[in-house]
Amino acid sequence: MLRFFLFGATGDLSIKKLYPALFELFNQKKLTEEVEIICIGRRDFDKGQLHDFIADEVGGIRDVKQWFKFIKSLNYKQLAFESLEDYQNLIKGLSFQPEDIHLFYLATAPNFFEPIVSHLSESGLLEKSNPFHRVVIEKPFGKDLKSATAINTHLEKFVDEHQIYRMDHYLGKEMIQNIMMLRFNNMLFEASWNKDYIDHVQITVAESYGVFERAGYYDKSGAIRDMIQSHLLQMLALIAMTPLGNREYADIVSAKVEVLKALKFNDVRNDVVLGQYVSHGNMLGYRQEKGVHPESATETFTAMKLRVDLPRWEGVDFYLRTGKRLMDKVSEIVIVYKKPDGALNGGCPPNTLTIKIHPDEGMKLKFNMKMPGTVKELITREMEFCQSCMIDYNAPEAYETLINEVVLGHHDLYTRWDEVKYEWMFVEKMLDECVDLKNSIQYYPAGSRGPKAADDLLAEDGRIWYSL
Structure with a gap:
């Protein structure tokens, strides 16, 4: 089972790059048959509203029939990134197997990296040293050396280096x-x-x-x-x-x-x-x-x-x-x-x-x-x-390639x-x-x-x- 947790699910990056990339992987059957994409955002949406929002915002899709089939497979969870209780509620109803892949994609502002990762760990969704639990960090990784070091030091409390995928889409x-x-x-x-x-x-x-x-x-x-x-x-x-x-x-x-x-x-x-x-x-x-x-x-x-x-x-x-x-x-x-x-x-x-x-x-x-x-x-x-x-x-597209590499557990295209x-x-x-x-x-x-x-x-x- 692959669980793809997309934080910042209604943001510009998700709309322009991530949903189209996930769709191409879905359409080419590069995602596992057992895949659950959980879209997480702060907007007060239900599942249907998310589907309508994505359908309205994303353009340039070649296979419209498959595109709507993909959209309907997406789930939505409203969550305040700083609220541990919301993470604890998120985990309810999810059943876990030891080799389930948990992929956490942080398409958010950098100031949310630290609370998201710490709450994922505290709620039990993210386990340190588990090679099947992977965190994708979007650019920018800090605004200077001091802030980048602070982010990395915080991440290292909850995940090992091999679990971190720092995105540079080039x-x-x-x-x-x-x-x-x-x-x-x-x-x-x-x-x-x-x-x-x-x-x-x-x-x-x-x-x-x-x-x-x-x-x-x-x-x-x-x-x-x-x-x-x-x-x-x-x-x-x-x-x-x-x-x-x-x-x-x-x-x-x-x-x-x-x-x-x-x-x-x-x-x-x-x-x-x-x-x-x-x-x-x-x-x-x-x-x-x-x-x-x-x-x-x-x-x-x-x-x-x-x-x-x-x-x-x-x-x-x-x-x-x-x-x-x-x-x-x-x-x-x-x-x-x-x-x-x-x-x-x-x-x-x-x-x-x-x-x-x-x-x-x-x-x-x-x-x-x-x-x-x-x-x-x-x-x-x-x-x-x-x-x-x-x-x-x-x-x-670059994001299509990069997401596929994370799913496979390959670091070659990450920093x-x-x-x-x-x-x-x-x-x-x-x-x-x-x-x-x-x-x-x-x-x-x-x-x-x-x-x-x-x-x-x-x-x-x-x-x-x-x-x-």
């Missing part, structure tokens, strides 16, 4: 999962994946939309805490990690931690750009968004240059860039190779390997060759694999505590040194490529951004 994306496959299963790339052949690396996660209903959270967070601390540092760690051991989960995480501990700046004041979008055309500026302070200095864009202080990457620059209200929505990693010594005809553009994460999935390799009909004229050509172009290919800790240590040190930059934030028009200072960051090194 790790569930197909091409993020493919990074290690690409590196370690192709000698063409692995042999050249180092300082001797790679000039620099660019990681871009650009968003074309604003903050929407997340303004209250985002104005206290900003692009660095919201995106760099989790998604982009995880992508960097997968690119820069040195293979260790048998490449099992523990080996991979330890290799990523080695990278996170080795991150450094030459000079934060010169190597970090902070930006904020302003109104342009019919698009609002950040300070005009509902819920944003009218004099907010929160960054909605950041670009930075950093180094990984490990022998494999000596002298290699890593550029990270992310922002909201940019001209396009795109997530890509670009590996830029060094130009060959003694190139014919006086030089050539560098080879690049682009790992395309969103919206298209795939990879693209640029190389140089002779222009047909000439003797020495060079042209650049591309070889591209478009995974999302494949006939009858329908990539699973361990020491990863989160070193991410926050790096980000906090950077933020402390970025205080003066907040006073000289770079403004950029909504719908543009971002502030010019981000282009200048690369231009000073004789480079350009390849994405966006």
Whole structure:
């Protein structure tokens, strides 16, 4: 028996991501035949009202008949997250077997993590050290190192590390999962994946939309805490990690931690750009968004240059860039190779390997060759694999993949505590040194490529951004 307890069942994340993901798993029969999904929220709903609410709010479902069959299987329990009595009432009527899987998904604000986990334990629903009892924690995992440590310390009173699944949905994306496959299963790339052949690396996660209903959270967070601390540092760690051991989960995480501990700046004041979008055309500026302070200095864009202080990457620059209200929505990693010594005809553009994460999935390799009909004229050509172009290919959504991994008890696509800790240590040190930059934030028009200072960051090194 699988019992899936969804806390925050009427929230935005559940509506947009979790119910569609659970439905796909249900429709593909990836959930066990004996599954009970218990939706838990603070709204005064009964089961029928929940079904109506979900049916009205969730869109884009292909198989409507199966969708309504799925909805009718959902149960609803109203519960005050801080009330132990409500948890004790929740357990009434449930019969337990030793190997029942209890999956507790906390799609709530972080301030509810601690009372929910403690009351689950006190009521007997959650048992420490029981491998069949699993807790999924949604991002953000704290707002700084202190709060993240406090959450983790509290969790450790009631569950072991192997029972905790810290969600970073980027790790569930197909091409993020493919990074290690690409590196370690192709000698063409692995042999050249180092300082001797790679000039620099660019990681871009650009968003074309604003903050929407997340303004209250985002104005206290900003692009660095919201995106760099989790998604982009995880992508960097997968690119820069040195293979260790048998490449099992523990080996991979330890290799990523080695990278996170080795991150450094030459000079934060010169190597970090902070930006904020302003109104342009019919698009609002950040300070005009509902819920944003009218004099907010929160960054909605950041670009930075950093180094990984490990022998494999000596002298290699890593550029990270992310922002909201940019001209396009795109997530890509670009590996830029060094130009060959003694190139014919006086030089050539560098080879690049682009790992395309969103919206298209795939990879693209640029190389140089002779222009047909000439003797020495060079042209650049591309070889591209478009995974999302494949006939009858329908990539699973990240949440679909990640939920399935929890059901199976696999941690591979989830973060361990020491990863989160070193991410926050790096980000906090950077933020402390970025205080003066907040006073000289770079403004950029909504719908543009971002502030010019981000282009200048690369231009000073004789480079350009390849994405966006």
